[in-house]
Amino acid sequence: MNCIIPGLNLKVFARALQALAKVGDDLYMEASKEKLCLIALNLRKTVCVRYYLLESYFSSYEIDENELSEHSESIFCKIHMKIFLPLFKGVHLDKKLEFVKLEYENNNDLIIVKMKYKCDDIVMIHKLRLMEAESLTIGVCSDLGSSNVITTSSLYSQLLNTFSTSDDEITLEISRDKVLVRNYCVGAPLRPKSVRSQVNLNGSEFTVFQIEDETTINFSLKPFRTAIQFAEAFNLNIGLNFEKGGKPLAIVMKNPTFEVNFIVATLNPYSDAQSTMTASSIPAKITQLNKNIENITTEDREALKNENWDDMEIDTNKIPLETCMITKKGSFHEIVTKAKQKIRNATSKLGTESSTNSFSKKQGDKRNKIFELPLKSHLNEDVDDIIPLSPESPKTKKAKLVFGRCFESTFSRKNLGEILAPNSDSE
The missing domain is CATH 3.70.10.10 (Proliferating Cell Nuclear Antigen)
Incomplete structure (x- = not known):
C-alpha cells in the first residue's frame, strides 16, 4: 500500500x-x-x-x-x-x-x-x-435502520448547549411529527445537583424526517459529542439511522472524498424486556491474521501424557505463614491437608525412640498450630486475605478536655484566674 x-x-x-x-x-x-x-x-x-x-x-x-x-x-x-x-x-x-x-x-x-x-x-x-x-x-451497516433523520451539525450543536457537560446519556422520544430530547428518563430517580432539561424539535426543522415507528432511544452522549465536533469543523450534515431502542444507532456524515460512520449501542428505558440501563454491545468480530505460535510436537504431547503430576507436591514446611495466609481458599486447604498428612507419617515412623517421639510431638504440635490458626480464620471469614486489626485508639480524652480551651479563638488568660507560679521555660 x-x-x-x-x-x-x-x-x-x-x-x-x-x-x-x-x-x-x-x-x-x-x-x-x-x-x-x-x-x-x-x-x-x-x-x-x-x-x-x-x-x-x-x-x-x-x-x-x-x-x-x-x-x-x-x-x-x-x-x-x-x-x-x-x-x-x-x-x-x-x-x-x-x-x-x-x-x-x-x-x-x-x-x-x-x-x-x-x-x-x-x-x-x-x-x-x-x-x-x-x-x-x-455486523452492523450504516443504512440498516428503517427510520432516517438528517439535519445540519449547527442544530445539534445548539441542542447540546442546552444540556450540561456532566450529562452522560441522552434520550430521544421520537414520534411521527416531532422529537423530544431529554437528559433524563421519566420515572428515574433524580440525581443530586443535576438540572433536568427537555427540548422539543418539530419535524420541519430537519432536512429529512422519515419515521417508520414511534420509539424511544437512550444512548451515550460522549460519541455523539465527538461526531458533532467533527461535523461542525467541516460543516457537514449529520444523519441518524435507527430502528428502535435496543438496536444500534448509526450516525452518518458524508463528503465527496470521505465518509464517517459512528455506530452506537442504544436501549429503550421504558421497555419491559430491558430491566437494566446497560446498553447491549455491538456485534463485532476480531480475526487474528498472522499466528506465529509454534505447534506442539507429538513427542512433547506424549511426554505430557506420561508425566506423573501427583509426585509434584509442595513442601509446606518451607512455606512461611504469610504466604499461607494470602492463598486462595481451595489451594490453602489442600496445602494444610498435605502438611498434616506428612506430619502424621513422620511421627508414626519415629515411634520407637521416646526422645524422638517427644521431639516430633513438639514439632508436630507446633506445625499444627501454625496451620490451624489461618485455617480457622479462613473458615470464619468470607474474605481470602487476613488483615491484622489496627491498634485501638486511647479511650481517655482528658488531655483534650483540659488543654482544648487554650486553642480556642475566644480564649483569654484572664479566664485562668490568678497565676500562682511563673512559667518554667524561657519562652
Whole structure:
C-alpha cells in the first residue's frame, strides 16, 4: 500500500485520528482497491467509529494486487493509537506540510510515514512498529435502520448547549411529527445537583424526517459529542439511522472524498424486556491474521501424557505463614491437608525412640498450630486475605478536655484566674 495525502486534506486526517482516539486505544487500518478504512472500537463494544477515505481523497493511491489474498480483498494492519496520533498533532498542519505518504507491505511489522515539509524541502521518515495483524468485522451497516433523520451539525450543536457537560446519556422520544430530547428518563430517580432539561424539535426543522415507528432511544452522549465536533469543523450534515431502542444507532456524515460512520449501542428505558440501563454491545468480530505460535510436537504431547503430576507436591514446611495466609481458599486447604498428612507419617515412623517421639510431638504440635490458626480464620471469614486489626485508639480524652480551651479563638488568660507560679521555660 502506497498512498499520499496532500497537505490540504491533512486537517481531515488529523481530526479523524483525534475522534478515533476518543473511542479506542487501537487503530485498525484496512486498505482495499477503492478506499482506506480507519476503525476504532471501545472496550465494551458499545461504540464503533469507521472513517472511509475514498480514492479521490488521496493525490496518489496504489495497492499491490499481489499482496491481496483469495479470501480477502483488503490489506489489514493494527497500530497503537498513542504511537500514530502524535505525528499529526499540531496547529496548521495543512500549511506546514506539503504531503504525507503512508507505505505498508502486507505481513510486515512496520509502517513507514514520510512527511514532506514545505520549508527547505525537509522530509521526515517515521518507522512505526505495528501490533499483531487483526481484522475487525462489524455486523452492523450504516443504512440498516428503517427510520432516517438528517439535519445540519449547527442544530445539534445548539441542542447540546442546552444540556450540561456532566450529562452522560441522552434520550430521544421520537414520534411521527416531532422529537423530544431529554437528559433524563421519566420515572428515574433524580440525581443530586443535576438540572433536568427537555427540548422539543418539530419535524420541519430537519432536512429529512422519515419515521417508520414511534420509539424511544437512550444512548451515550460522549460519541455523539465527538461526531458533532467533527461535523461542525467541516460543516457537514449529520444523519441518524435507527430502528428502535435496543438496536444500534448509526450516525452518518458524508463528503465527496470521505465518509464517517459512528455506530452506537442504544436501549429503550421504558421497555419491559430491558430491566437494566446497560446498553447491549455491538456485534463485532476480531480475526487474528498472522499466528506465529509454534505447534506442539507429538513427542512433547506424549511426554505430557506420561508425566506423573501427583509426585509434584509442595513442601509446606518451607512455606512461611504469610504466604499461607494470602492463598486462595481451595489451594490453602489442600496445602494444610498435605502438611498434616506428612506430619502424621513422620511421627508414626519415629515411634520407637521416646526422645524422638517427644521431639516430633513438639514439632508436630507446633506445625499444627501454625496451620490451624489461618485455617480457622479462613473458615470464619468470607474474605481470602487476613488483615491484622489496627491498634485501638486511647479511650481517655482528658488531655483534650483540659488543654482544648487554650486553642480556642475566644480564649483569654484572664479566664485562668490568678497565676500562682511563673512559667518554667524561657519562652
